[in-house]
Amino acid sequence: MARIAHLSDIHFGAHDPKVVSATEAWLEEHQPDLVIISGDFTQRAKVDQFREASAYLNRLRAAGFRTLAVPGNHDVPLYDVTRRFTAPLRRYKRYIDSDLCPWFENEEVAVLGINTARSLTIKDGRINREQMDLIHRRFEAVAANKTRILVTHHPLFAMPIGEGSELSEAVGRHDDAIRAVCEAGVHIALAGHFHRTYAEAARKMVENAGSALVIQAGTATSTRFRNNELQSFNWLHVNRNNDLELQVIAWDGQRFTRGNHVRYMFEQDNWNARPLMDAAST
Ligand SMILES: [Fe+2]
Numbered sequence: 001m002a003r004i005a006h007l008s009d010i011h012f013g014a015h016d017p018k019v020v021s022a023t024e025a026w027l028e029e030h031q032p033d034l035v036i037i038s039g040d041f042t043q044r045a046k047v048d049q050f051r052e053a054s055a056y057l058n059r060l061r062a063a064g065f066r067t068l069a070v071p072g073n074h075d076v077p078l079y080d081v082t083r084r085f086t087a088p089l090r091r092y093k094r095y096i097d098s099d100l101c102p103w104f105e106n107e108e109v110a111v112l113g114i115n116t117a118r119s120l121t122i123k124d125g126r127i128n129r130e131q132m133d134l135i136h137r138r139f140e141a142v143a144a145n146k147t148r149i150l151v152t153h154h155p156l157f158a159m160p161i162g163e164g165s166e167l168s169e170a171v172g173r174h175d176d177a178i179r180a181v182c183e184a185g186v187h188i189a190l191a192g193h194f195h196r197t198y199a200e201a202a203r204k205m206v207e208n209a210g211s212a213l214v215i216q217a218g219t220a221t222s223t224r225f226r227n228n229e230l231q232s233f234n235w236l237h238v239n240r241n242n243d244l245e246l247q248v249i250a251w252d253g254q255r256f257t258r259g260n261h262v263r264y265m266f267e268q269d270n271w272n273a274r275p276l277m278d279a280a281s282t
């Protein structure tokens with residue numbers, strides 16, 4: 001079983017230091033095999049914000065954790081127009097990771113990160129042909145029994161964002177991206193951006209989505225909430241590529257506590273959710 005902590009939208013510059021420390025303590029206690037951070041490391045891509053984010057990552061790495069990161073739209077300078085268009089991710093590469101296509105593989109999972117943050121699209125993100133080819137190439141070489149996980153900041157799939165039926169914008173070249181995910185046999189698509197937790201079988205959301213389960217993380221540490229949802233992150237136990245548990249670890253104002261806990265099993269060509277009543281899994 002692979003144990004993965006999926007954090008997102010940590011937004012240094014608009015973060016709560018108490019919650020930041022609490023994530024570190026939680027990770028220290030639970031010892032994940034991999035810590036994924038799916039973008040928006042900073043609030044405004046400023047150097048001091050990147051320095052804080054870098055120090056956070058360095059503390060996690062010094063504690064022995066493997067990490068995998070992708071940039072978010074907030075990691076591209078918004079107001080510094082020159083930098084925005086000439087070197088949009090220079091600071092991200094310097095302070096967070098020079099690799100914009102990070103890869104993690106162990107006996108159980110193969111994880112690929114893809115950058116969807118662009119200079120021209122402020123919010124909605126984009127995926128290009130080269131990245132789609134990369135998704136194919138990297139996952140093609142992975143043993144069939146491993147769970148293939150794709151990480152982006154922007155969700156590849158439109159998802160509900162409001163209280164009603166309001167849907168988000170999906171990533172640019174949405175249809176092509178979904179086809180690439182489908183053809184590469186991606187089992188889990190992890191993303192953030194909306195500061196809202198969500199999990200749903202991709203094929204329930206769009207046609208031809210393959211067998212991907214779409215999992216969104218809330219904001220782990222920022223003070224910018226959507227729908228009054230406080231900070232949270234996802235705790236994944238990947239048993240096999242057709243069987244995983246997802247538990248939302250949610251901030252209650254004082255500490256991180258175990259929230260919604262669901263087992264997902266891929267049966268009869270679909271992901272079926274079975275809520276777990278206990279909170280015993282660690
Ligand atoms: Fe964000």
Ligand SMILES: [Fe+2]
Nearest residue numbers: 040072073193
């Ligand atoms: Fe974002």
